[in-house]
Amino acid sequence: MDTRGEWVHKVVDIIKATPEPRKSDARPHRSTELLEQPEIPSRLPLSDLHHTETFHRRFFYTIMSRCAAHQSGLIIVLSRTHPLGDFAYCRYAWTAQQQQDFFQYHKVPCTISHLPSTTPVIPLLLYTRKREATTRGPSLTATEFMRLNTCPQVRLLIFDVFGLDGSSIYGPLLVVPSDDIRPTTAQVNLFQSNSNKSKDEEFEGRVPLLAELLCTGLNPTDYIMSAAGPLLFDSHVDPWEDVWKLLESTSCLESFNFPRDSTIQRYPASYQLNLQEVHQILIDQHALHERDVFTEAHGNESDDENQ
């Protein structure tokens, strides 16, 4: 404490210097509320669409807009459980009116019911996951593999690389012709045993990644298309343009190399099939289902009749 009394003298001076310490106005108003409202956490805008549906829709409308811009090509929608694929690509010449209608109203110029049965089409199978894939590629689930394996027709498999993270950007796609996939007997057995399991049984082994299924000696990343690198997040003028170019060349007659840098020749005729065959495959699948229902129903009945 101050031994010489300096502090006390200073206090006495301040008191003498302010004869009226109390102000004559009213007390200033002091708010008793908090300065900031506590943040109410707002809900994340979740889409009510499943991730797979989102990817299918983006693919369909983006490639169709490329077709409309070039006035060439068409994607038709196949049945959801069709063994051949989800979509099919065919050659089509757009008129200026159809182009305008598509860009203005998203009006599709032609569907599968309007095309004659001799139209050659290329089936496309789309694969997407919520999880992003690695450089060794995504894996096929047992159900997806069994669907691929039902039909010997060669088709184009389109893999989404980025998964849920890429739902708002035009990420790169892996385009793999299905004849590059040759699973070994062990892998086929694994897929079959996995698909036959009920939900309570454990899976036996890890399902192979795409790199383990390829037989061409290439990496999955060699099949990549529309890889823009750091420019991915810029706004795209022509998204997935090279995918459209690939589909166009597959619907032609001349052979071409795919992947571009490899020496593997592709013959487009092997990827094309008539719409009649597309319909036939679906009808045969439905007949198989009906036959299963029929034998199940009649199996029960013949038991009753025998008794």
Add this chain to the structure above:
Amino acid sequence: MAAAHPLEVLSAFISRRRGTFNEAEVFHAVRDSGFVFRSFEFARVDGAVLATDGAAPASGNYTERFWDLNELVRMTRGSVEHRARKLVLFDVKSSTSERAENQIYITTIWQQEQTGFYLATCPADPSFVEVFPNRFAKHHSTALDGRKVAVNESRKAMVPPSAYGFLSPCNSSYRMPLSLLPQAIENIRRCAQGHGDYINPWTGAQFTGWKPHAVCDNESLAPTEDSQHYTSFKGLLELWRGFRVARSRDNLDIELELVNLQPQLADFKLLLPELHNLTHRRQVFVQYKIDGLYRSPANTLTKVAIARNHRKGRINYYFTEFER
């Protein structure tokens, strides 16, 4: 008792009756084929295709064909000719949705046992029709089973309905333009006679191993005896005979014909020559109600029922705008 929603009555009215327009369109498209027969209202199925070997095509409109077949069945019952007759029954279905997962057509087990094939239309695009073969027909019909089953399988698509033109891609293999339906019916007829498989004329898909189920009598084309419509059907048969006799014996230019927009417009119509128009005839739509009271011939008909008791305490009046 008020409806839960004021427009509920109207919406049920519209959606239940949309199918009758589609049915009329389908029968209109195949009217030139002489082998197609249309059934009476409230019968088990909507129509039949005559597939007897060597049969001649029937002439006249659907009403005449129905009556002629009815008379033929009545006269030849039990004979060799009766047992050799092949009638492939079919039913017309429709769906009012534009979404793929809702374009599933419903039938009952009772109907499925006898039907040969189904025709289905969607108001989303009525210029197309789908032909579904029925593989579940049985030769020995069980008791009346009204459980509902689906005719086709159609699943939800990943893309919105405008991308697939509002017609389900799962049904696309069975689909054809309406103008090709007569050719498809002809294909089915030949398939029923054993001359090869049925091939869809538009998509080219072949239905190997399917032969349509055929019956030999026409009881599925008329209301069954235990239904409430049987009495009116029998009454109409008598009326038809009366008009036919008057036409042929007394040269009266009047004809009884069934209404083509079944079953909502009227019970039957009478056709009379138009006074000033030679190409068209005048149509008089007639509502036919059977009254169960015994009356003497001299009765002046001052007490005639104009309504019927409905369930839930309501009264159903005849001859209103909504009810026939």
